[in-house]
Amino acid sequence: MGGAGRRRTAGVVVASTRAAAGTYTDRSGPIITEWLAAEGFEPLPVRVVPDGPEVRAALADLLAEGVRVLITSGGTGLTRDDRTPEITAALLDKEVPGIMEAIRAAGRPHTPLAALSRGVAGVAGGTFIINLPGSPGGVRDGLAVLQPLIEHICTQLEGRRDAGHEAVGHEGPGHLAAAESSTHTTSHKTGGHHGH
8 A cells, every 4th residue: 555665654643631641541542553554554653642732733743744644533522622623624725524424424323422523534735634533432433434435535645546537636626536436426526625
C-alpha cells in the first residue's frame, strides 16, 4: 500500500483529559493503531492530549509531519471542552460529510447516542482527517465504515490513476469522476465540492 516505494504514515490523536492525566487508560488509540497497521500504514506513536487547545497543537504537528491519514478519538460530544470537531474543521480545505453521516448511521443500531457525535471528516492539504468518538465501540464502528474507503481516499490525495480516472490533487471536478467510478454510481456531478 502507498506510492513511491514507501509506506504511508498515519497519526492518531486521542483527546481525553482523563487519559492525558493518567487517571484513565486509553483504549481507543491501540484499536486505531492496530487497524492502521493492518491497512498497510506506518502509524506514528499515539498522542494523548487533554480536550481543548492541545488537540489543535497535536493536529498541527502531525500535519507538519505530512501524515497521509490523521485519526482522532474523543472530544466530539456536547460538554464544554469537547472542541475536537471545531478545531479540526478550522484546518480543513474541504469536508467529506458523507463519511460522518455513514458512521453515525452505522452506530445507531448499537446506541442512540451515536447521533450525538459531532465529528467531521475532510482533507487538509494532502492529509485525510477524521474525528471518531471516544468509546472503543464508536471507534470500531467508524473504522468499519472507513475500511472500504481508505485506499480510494489515499489514491485520490496522491493524484494517482484510480479506476481509469486521473485523480485531481486539491481542486477541480476530477475527484467527483473518480468517486463515481467506485461503488457509488449515483449522479453527484452537480454536487460541487461535496461529491463523495
